[in-house]
Amino acid sequence: MYLGLKEMAHEKLRYTLLTSVLLLIALVVFCLAGLASGLAYGNRQAVDAWQATSIYLNKDANQNLSASQLKLADDKYITGNKVEPIATLSGTLRTKNDGLKTSISALGTARKSFLMPKVTSGHQIDGKNQIIISADIYAKGYRIGDRVRIGTTDKTVKIVGVYAKNTYSIAPTIYTDVTTLNQLRSAPITSGDNQPVNGFVTRRSQFKTDQHGELEKLTITKFIQKLPGYQAQQLTLNTMIYFLFVMALAIIGIFMFILTLQKQALFGVLKVQGIGTKHILAAILTQSMVMAIAGIALGLLITVGLAQVMPAALPFTIDWLQMGIYSAALLVAAVLGALLSWRTIAKIDPVVAIG
Amino acid sequence: MTTPTLSLHQVDKTFGHGRTTVHALKGADFEIYPGQFVAIIGPSGSGKSTFLTIAAGLQTPTNGEIRLNGVPLTSQSEKSRLAYRFNEIGFILQSSNLIPFLTVTEQLRLVDKVARRKFQQEHAQKLLTEFGLTKVSNAYPSELSGGERQRVAIVRALYNHPSVLLADEPTASLDVARSQDVVARLAQEAHQHHKAIIMVTHNQRLIGDCDVVYRIEDGVMSKS
Ligand SMILES: Nc1ncnc2c1ncn2[C@@H]1O[C@H](COP(=O)(O)OP(=O)(O)O)[C@@H](O)[C@H]1O
Ligand SMILES: [Mg+2]
Numbered sequence: 280m281y282l283g284l285k286e287m288a289h290e291k292l293r294y295t296l297l298t299s300v301l302l303l304i305a306l307v308v309f310c311l312a313g314l315a316s317g318l319a320y321g322n323r324q325a326v327d328a329w330q331a332t333s334i335y336l337n338k339d340a341n342q343n344l345s346a347s348q349l350k351l352a353d354d355k356y357i358t359g360n361k362v363e364p365i366a367t368l369s370g371t372l373r374t375k376n377d378g379l380k381t382s383i384s385a386l387g388t389a390r391k392s393f394l395m396p397k398v399t400s401g402h403q404i405d406g407k408n409q410i411i412i413s414a415d416i417y418a419k420g421y422r423i424g425d426r427v428r429i430g431t432t433d434k435t436v437k438i439v440g441v442y443a444k445n446t447y448s449i450a451p452t453i454y455t456d457v458t459t460l461n462q463l464r465s466a467p468i469t470s471g472d473n474q475p476v477n478g479f480v481t482r483r484s485q486f487k488t489d490q491h492g493e494l495e496k497l498t499i500t501k502f503i504q505k506l507p508g509y510q511a512q513q514l515t516l517n518t519m520i521y522f523l524f525v526m527a528l529a530i531i532g533i534f535m536f537i538l539t540l541q542k543q544a545l546f547g548v549l550k551v552q553g554i555g556t557k558h559i560l561a562a563i564l565t566q567s568m569v570m571a572i573a574g575i576a577l578g579l580l581i582t583v584g585l586a587q588v589m590p591a592a593l594p595f596t597i598d599w600l601q602m603g604i605y606s607a608a609l610l611v612a613a614v615l616g617a618l619l620s621w622r623t624i625a626k627i628d629p630v631v632a633i634g
Numbered sequence: 635m636t637t638p639t640l641s642l643h644q645v646d647k648t649f650g651h652g653r654t655t656v657h658a659l660k661g662a663d664f665e666i667y668p669g670q671f672v673a674i675i676g677p678s679g680s681g682k683s684t685f686l687t688i689a690a691g692l693q694t695p696t697n698g699e700i701r702l703n704g705v706p707l708t709s710q711s712e713k714s715r716l717a718y719r720f721n722e723i724g725f726i727l728q729s730s731n732l733i734p735f736l737t738v739t740e741q742l743r744l745v746d747k748v749a750r751r752k753f754q755q756e757h758a759q760k761l762l763t764e765f766g767l768t769k770v771s772n773a774y775p776s777e778l779s780g781g782e783r784q785r786v787a788i789v790r791a792l793y794n795h796p797s798v799l800l801a802d803e804p805t806a807s808l809d810v811a812r813s814q815d816v817v818a819r820l821a822q823e824a825h826q827h828h829k830a831i832i833m834v835t836h837n838q839r840l841i842g843d844c845d846v847v848y849r850i851e852d853g854v855m856s857k858s
């Protein structure tokens with residue numbers, strides 16, 4: 280400790296430079312993590328909010344909700360206590376005369392469905408041609424009572440409620456009932472049991488028999504993995520993050536190793552004086568941990584600052600648990616990097632060092 | 635007399651084997667008592683450093699026995715040799731004994747940190763005053779003269795109350811006046827504070843203050 284800290288205080292430039300390199304790596308890790316979380320949330324927040332366990336889709340839909348075509352009556356194949364239809368439409372939400380335009384994901388389900396978000400202002404849907412909107416749409420200036428259009432039809436619907444921030448496919452959501460949604464997407468049938476839906480979401484359910492038409496059952500976890508682009512985005516960003524851990528390890532490792540080689544004579548003198556490998560290694564570990572902690576802390580601080588000034592269109596979410604895990608991983612990488620010099624330090628022969 | 639502080643009995647040290655074998659020490663017998671200033675003098679390559687490193691537990695002898703205050707140093711594990719050096723031995727090298735990023739006082743503080751105890755302010759102050767180093771107590775080694783550096787090295791070696799002080803050509807990098815000053819201080823330390831001090835040198839002119847002189851030639855030691 281003492282030895283390591285004193286050396287850092289005496290060689291400020293050297294250790295500040297390495298700390299800055301670690302800071303930059305930490306910053307890139309945290310920004311990528313923020314983007315990965317942001318994208319993940321943007322894609323799946325609506326699905327997470329359902330708190331469902333499985334979803335039934337058309338087996339020819341390649342496990343993709345918007346490509347899945349079923350009809351409302353297909354719930355006859357499913358038995359369970361919470362089985363609700365889901366229908367989707369992605370489009371543009373427009374106020375009269377196109378005063379406001381926003382890309383949204385529209386979701387339709389039964390009015391009393393457990394999938395229907397609970398409004399925080401206004402009221403739940405209780406009649407035809409009503410929608411409720413997520414708080415991020417409200418934040419753009421849409422208000423309860425506004426008459427809006429979605430998609431290409433001239434049909435207008437009325438905003439009756441607002442619920443907590445919620446996104447699907449990286450667009451804020453609106454919810455309505457199945458009939459209204461089918462009218463908005465100009466479905467050929469817009470009433471009764473034969474109107475189209477995309478799938479059924481359930482909490483606990485199973486197929487009634489082996490005969491279940493065109494339906495297949497997916498766990499929600501699997502469904503999220505199969506959200507368009509989700510896995511590719513997460514895999515890309517996470518691979519970059521893992522690669523940065525290796526880089527942090529290598530940079531600390533190489534730097535500390537070079538310093539160790541330079542200081543062999545000094546370490547030899549320490550050993551002559553009875554100050555052994557344990558103390559020398561402790562000094563090096565102290566140094567890399569101090570640098571890593573400083574770099575990580577500054578990196579987090581800058582990331583939080585950046586998050587404030589980032590354009591709202593950029594999906595960026597700080598998931599503190601994940602940031603904590605990545606910080607710990609960077610610290611471990613720094614410690615492992617420093618440990619790479621262990622053997623070299625242990626092998627320094629004081630007799631040679633003073634000879 | 636009482637038991638010797640440090641004694642070597644019939645110590646051999648050989649390096650390598652076969653035709654390249656080097657007999658660095660051959661049947662060396664040696665003893666030193668508290669308050670003695672002992673010189674070991676011999677030409678380059680005669681085995682002086684080998685003797686000191688064996689006495690310091692930096693290497694193990696091929697044959698023979700070493701005793702500290704009558705106790706044989708039978709336990710030869712790396713860890714116990716390290717503790718032996720830290721607690722019992724003060725080692726002074728030709729040069730570069732000091733840690734470049736620690737001030738004079740911090741060099742002493744480090745000893746206390748390793749020993750896990752509080753800084754011995756008074757003890758440090760006494761030693762620094764005795765060796766005329768109070769003015770430079772906050773200086774880094776690079777800011778000191780060669781003579782001051784060797785004096786700091788002596789203080790550093792004495793600080794942990796060693797049983798025996800080993801000095802390997804401590805004046806090699808100093809001019810004549812400074813060399814004589816450093817040797818005089820070592821002699822004073824032995825005689826006034828009852829320390830056992832061994833100084834290795836190849837300079838005949840520096841052994842005037844020594845109580846006992848050993849000569850060494852081709853690994854053979856003899857008391858003169
Ligand atoms: N580690 C070693 N390996 C092989 N030979 C050594 C080693 N250390 C010392 N020697 C040899 O032992 C002899 C004595 O060396 P040393 O004790 O350093 O002499 P001095 O200090 O008197 O100059 C020399 O011939 C030297 O080459
Ligand atoms: Mg020598």
